[in-house]
Amino acid sequence: MRGTKDTAPAVPPPAPGAEQYLALDLANSDLAVPGGRDFDLLGSPEAVKQWLVERELVPPDTRLYEVCAGRVRALRDEVRTLLSARIDDLPAPAAAVRAINDALTSAPSAALLYWDETRGPYRAQAHPIDQIVNHAIAILAADAADLLTGPDAPRLVPCGATPCRRFLIRTHASRQWCSVRCGDRVRAARAYARRTRPNPD
Numbered sequence: 450m451r452g453t454k455d456t457a458p459a460v461p462p463p464a465p466g467a468e469q470y471l472a473l474d475l476a477n478s479d480l481a482v483p484g485g486r487d488f489d490l491l492g493s494p495e496a497v498k499q500w501l502v503e504r505e506l507v508p509p510d511t512r513l514y515e516v517c518a519g520r521v522r523a524l525r526d527e528v529r530t531l532l533s534a535r536i537d538d539l540p541a542p543a544a545a546v547r548a549i550n551d552a553l554t555s556a557p558s559a560a561l562l563y564w565d566e567t568r569g570p571y572r573a574q575a576h577p578i579d580q581i582v583n584h585a586i587a588i589l590a591a592d593a594a595d596l597l598t599g600p601d602a603p604r605l606v607p608c609g610a611t612p613c614r615r616f617l618i619r620t621h622a623s624r625q626w627c628s629v630r631c632g633d634r635v636r637a638a639r640a641y642a643r644r645t646r647p648n649p650d
């Protein structure tokens with residue numbers, strides 16, 4: 450959607466697979482909007498916080514600073530690099546693999562076991578204040594590792610509608626775009642190409 454520089458474009462619905470994989474959702478937070486505009490859904494600390502709260506990765510009262518927002522964006526960029534490498538069947542850059550492993554080991558991604566006299570045994574996330582973002586990053590990194598090594602990895606594709614750079618998990622062989630909007634754009638471009646193709650004679 451066209452707008453002033455500060456206006457968010459209409460964000461397309463989640464790409465197929467993005468509701469299942471937080472890592473795919475994260476990768477797709479870097480939008481390329483038709484008309485040559487880019488829009489980063491994680492463009493500010495407030496936006497990053499909102500994104501994390503909506504996915505229940507941080508509590509709503511979290512205060513998130515730019516340094517933490519930058520770490521989430523950096524992880525996003527490494528995840529995008531790894532998804533592209535997986536799709537293109539290329540070796541993964543060592544730095545990207547290291548970034549995932551650093552994130553994975555920066556905080557426990559599993560709920561810890563607690564045991565007290567009134568409640569007995571129960572599991573809960575450890576949330577020391579300085580660990581909140583580490584914890585969210587660890588969960589996102591774990592999800593990326595699961596996606597890259599799991600049964601859905603072979604069906605991971607980039608959206609086929611330029612300039613879109615979202616990824617999706619293909620649900621059937623013909624599906625090559627991330628949203629109805631992208632599919633319509635491809636069909637319109639094909640129709641235009643057919644109309645304007647010069648006659649062979």
Ligand SMILES: [Zn+2]
Nearest residue numbers: 608613627631
């Ligand atoms: Zn798309």
